[in-house]
Amino acid sequence: MIGRKTAPKLEIYRRNPFYWQLDGRPELLLGGAAIENLYQWPAAELAEHLQELVRCGGNMVGNTMSCRHIGNVWPFARDRGIYNLDAWNEEHWRRFETFLAATAAAGVVVQLAIWDRFDYYQEAWLENPFNPDWNCNYTRKESGLDGVYDQHPSKCTNAFFRSTPLDRNNRLLLSYQERLVDKILSYTLPYDHIIYCIDGETNVTPAWGDYWAQYIRGKAAAAGKSVYITEMWEAWNLADPSHEATLDHPELYDFVDVSANNHLCGERHYHNLVQVRRRLQAAPRPVNNIKIYGIYGGYGNSGSGIHGPMREAIQRFWQCLFAGAAAACFFLPAAGPALNAEAANMIKVAREVLGAFDLFASEPQPDLLLTAPPEGACLLADPGREYALYLPFAGPATIALPEEGWRLELHWFDIGRGLKHPPAYMTVKDYRITIEPPAVPVEAMEVEVGAASPLGTESIEATEAAEDMWVAVLRVRGKR
Template sequence: MRLILLCLSFCLWISGPSKSIADQPDRIRPSETHPFYWQSKGQDVLLLGGSKDDSLFQIPDLEAHLDEMKSVGANYIRNTMSDRHDFGFELYPFAKLENGKYDLDQWNDEYWARFEEMLKLTQQRDIIVQIEVWDRFDYSQDKWPPHPYNPKNNINYTEKESGLASAYPKHPGQNLQPFFFTTPQQRDNAVVFQHQRRFVEKLLSHSLPYGHVLYCVDNETNGEEAWSSFWQSFIQAAADKADRSVCITEMWDDWDLAGPQHSRTLDHPDRYTFVDVSQNNHQKGQKHWDNFQALRTRLLNQPRPINTVKTYGADNNKFGHTTQDGISRFWRHVVGGAASARFHRPGSGLGLSDPAKAAIQAARKLESVVRLWDVTPANSLLRNRDADEAYLAIAPGKAYVVYFPQGGDVDITLEGPQPTQPNSKWRVRWINIDTGHWGPTADVQATKQLNLVAPGKGNWCAIATPKS
């Protein structure tokens, strides 16, 4: 009876909102003219970001942190709905009773007030939010024993009734947690599923009225396809009935973008509006670029935005990455045609540290001269190039953008309509990515081949455009 009532209340809710918000043209969606990129408020937009946490709605100084992002050109955050208590200020979404247990049928209003506040503050600042509904790390190892869904901690079900044990000590990547097998197409565990569904209904009651929200089902999952497709369909159905347009994806754990997990997203453009390839950011150097370009090529017949909401890389992180890894991954994706790039939280990534700020500011300087959706990756036109030395995107005859991770000296074969006289001039502007500042500018002559030598070591971007 309880499940029937929940379903009835959900149906009443999703039929309720007016069409005024849904009909607004400013809801985020793939660009009509450049479908590898996003469109917001009717304008194409490149999403860039970096933040100090992932469940950003939980942090106590959210407004100041958003202002700090905005000041350096960031317009994109990741918001996991995670509730694990990493720093002590996080809250669970459920009400805690006097006996110390949780009631999964009652909300912790402060959790949802924080979520609503995050949505309002980001909307006011034109910052796009990418939500992850489920995070496997919340439900295993040391995060599971205190969690409200753990049967020993709530009044709603027992271990026997729920099929959930009191401990799951192994890494969640082994996919041993029955929490992720509850949907009707899987084990049809109605005892637990009714509470999961109620949670997502509540989430959507807050988020669907806002037009600046993207939806990702999971954080780096290697779970069953049925779990992901169910929640994608659930979110989409709720949005359709509420007359809201939404964009949904799944983030797979496989570090190999050619792996079968990613085909679940790539082969279903009808289901997944965009792609998230954050786990490619475990790759390095030339392989990092090549894997991304292979996936982008695979999407050429049906282009969709390709997001990277987590860019790993910081000195001494647990994966053995460096700060240079983080900056170069971010910039390879920017020049390589990604719709979004965001530095992962500190510990695993650069967050909103000074190097991250400089990299974002440098990307915005590039945008002030060349829009990234107007150029196409074209490394085949580089000559005298070593592996991982330089990366090129072009608008033939109009603009050539080159990223140098560690300085360098390369030649570009000029292609397409362009000045052909021996004294044809090109203006070359340099951006120092490590400082976020403009570097030198020079006018050079070139007809068929343009030589570029970075002003120094470190991360540099060159922009070559015809000089009239």
């Protein structure tokens, strides 16, 4: 295991609250996970996975407290097939404790989802300890729960998620839910690398998330701890009213997760992210993307499904970063690239590229991008000092600048091949500059771009699905 002397401490970055800081220094959170509930994995496999993540520059995983898959264990004890919600399954909590210690030792931040709605519907509900047919603690009538919920979780038919005081005020059920959350917090609160998400994704009423946000914060305060909490909504449209519960309530939710937007791609995907950033301007908070979707077909740019091909996943990843997101993680293999070779390459490349300019002083500046190839070109800028341009497809791009005669230093990064090109120098004319990747000569360049060299200390393998993607970094070097 790649280890640390001390466990990491995650906080919101004081100088720019749109980002996180780790151990007092600003840190971009990048990652991917092979499964959504890593804590259920055997310790050896978990350690290997975390090592792989850290080696490629990753420092974040998502983890849902989900128990429905083969080989998983539920948190409650079972006797002759019947669960007891007053008795714990020690094996479950041993796995959870191992996971928390391993991620702390690796310096990997965890976004922990308390509830996973897919555990509470269809086949999973038929094995769930909260199902009144499978525990000795309450009946259907006493709990208000049915023994069968055949609908998709998006239908919100399970009264399990309606127990809170401002909803149906089901005190019997809520007492067992609180007991489970208390147990989770007894393990997590000693650590400072855990942030909390109420649901893996949801479209229930805001009363559910609001209650648990206040409950968790109250328990943390009683233990003398600060916590960071959000809710994740199902609606792909970030302008949907459901997102208002988190976007408009910084007193409840310390950060925002917009993973639902990662079902989209291209201009719409980027525009939504920028609009969220602008909406949060009055009360800046980190914007996380713990789920970046895109089916991995095993053939680079091929392989598609409802979430699109691998190339779209990579484009989403870069657009998240260039829209000012604080965290971007590839999702599990069933719906995303997780941590396959291509995702790992992108994390490596992102560390090198985003380390070439001051990301934490920059802001998304799409209005300064006058022309660019279609479908998702993005611009970050610290105006007057640095500009960073992401191109999902090669082509000329024109950036508006406030001064004539500026001397600019231009660096091109070939994302797909993991290469960087030597600097070129340009002068601003007509309050704008037009640049194009070095495969195509650019008239305004005053020196010829030389041979490219590998990014980082070791070569990064080519990523077919990122072919012809580029990042340009422009630095102002004074006036001629």
